[in-house]
Amino acid sequence: MNENLNTESIRQLLNRSSCRLQQPALARLRDLRTQALARYDEHVNAPVFAWTGAASTSLGHTVSPHRGHYYYYCAAAVLLAALLFTGTTYWQHVTEHDNSEVDIAILTDDLPIDAYVD
Amino acid sequence: MWIDGLLRRLIPLIAATLLCLPVLAATEAWTELTPIQQEALSPLSKGWDGLPIKQQQHFLGLVKHYPKLTPVQKERLHKRLEAWSKLTPEQRRRAREKYLAFSKVPLEKREQVKQMVREQEAGKAAASSVPSVTPAH
Numbered sequence: 001m002n003e004n005l006n007t008e009s010i011r012q013l014l015n016r017s018s019c020r021l022q023q024p025a026l027a028r029l030r031d032l033r034t035q036a037l038a039r040y041d042e043h044v045n046a047p048v049f050a051w052t053g054a055a056s057t058s059l060g061h062t063v064s065p066h067r068g069h070y071y072y073y074c075a076a077a078v079l080l081a082a083l084l085f086t087g088t089t090y091w092q093h094v095t096e097h098d099n100s101e102v103d104i105a106i107l108t109d110d111l112p113i114d115a116y117v118d
Numbered sequence: 119m120w121i122d123g124l125l126r127r128l129i130p131l132i133a134a135t136l137l138c139l140p141v142l143a144a145t146e147a148w149t150e151l152t153p154i155q156q157e158a159l160s161p162l163s164k165g166w167d168g169l170p171i172k173q174q175q176h177f178l179g180l181v182k183h184y185p186k187l188t189p190v191q192k193e194r195l196h197k198r199l200e201a202w203s204k205l206t207p208e209q210r211r212r213a214r215e216k217y218l219a220f221s222k223v224p225l226e227k228r229e230q231v232k233q234m235v236r237e238q239e240a241g242k243a244a245a246s247s248v249p250s251v252t253p254a255h
Contacts, residue, residue, distance in 0.1 A: 079132065092172075100179035102214045107180070107198045108191035109217070115235050116213040116220075117205060 145171045146178075158184035161199040173203065 018026070106116055148156070148166040158181045159166065166174070177199075187195065205213070220228065 082132075099176075099214060100183065102217060103202075103210070104180050104183040104187075104195070106213060106217050107195045107202060108187060109194075111232055111235055112239060113198050113202060113213065116216045117209055118212055
């Protein structure tokens with residue numbers, strides 16, 4: 001047996017073997033592949049906590065958690081942006097109200113507002 | 119796994135709600151204001167509905183002080199409110215800074231400055247009340 005098998009030689013061997021398969025067997029393999037790919041998509045899209053390290057396996061393929069990661073990074077970024085935006089707006093609102101005491105003092109002072117305005 | 123699905127729907131919903139919160143705060147029409155708000159902000163009644171929400175909130179913040187004002191202060195507020203509303207936020211910020219700095223000046227000095235300003239104002243008022251005479255050629 002040739003011990004110097006590499007990826008390319010394995011691929012060639014598999015291709016050669018598949019040529020010898022009967023048509024029904026090929027069709028069955030094609031169906032199984034389609035089903036496996038469908039399951040792969042479900043696995044990657046469904047579990048939100050895939051990124052926690054529980055990389056699931058399906059038909060010998062390790063499901064990449066990258067898409068789960070991507071979703072979480074996006075969600076975290078959007079949440080952070082939303083929090084920052086809301087926080088800033090709220091802070092501005094609070095600051096405006098904090099100024100009301102000084103504003104009312106200026107508006108009712110015995111000096112006209114021109115004295116304070118440039 | 120149901121919690122995953124729930125979170126998947128909740129996260130975008132929370133984010134969208136947070137993003138929309140400031141936008142949801144709509145402007146208040148003049149007719150929706152309380153009688154005390156309308157009384158305090160009466161000089162702004164004409165242009166109120168066209169004011170940006172931020173400015174409306176700014177003026178509504180003043181209303182809480184209104185019941186505590188004396189009649190003289192109320193009159194001053196009404197006289198100055200329109201001019202104040204026309205200032206830019208930067209001008210208002212500078213005015214606040216000046217007011218706060220001035221309030222730290224010793225009382226005696228403050229009174230002197232106030233007296234000077236009053237005299238200047240009186241001079242201006244007198245000058246504007248005298249009709250301008252065109253010299254005859």
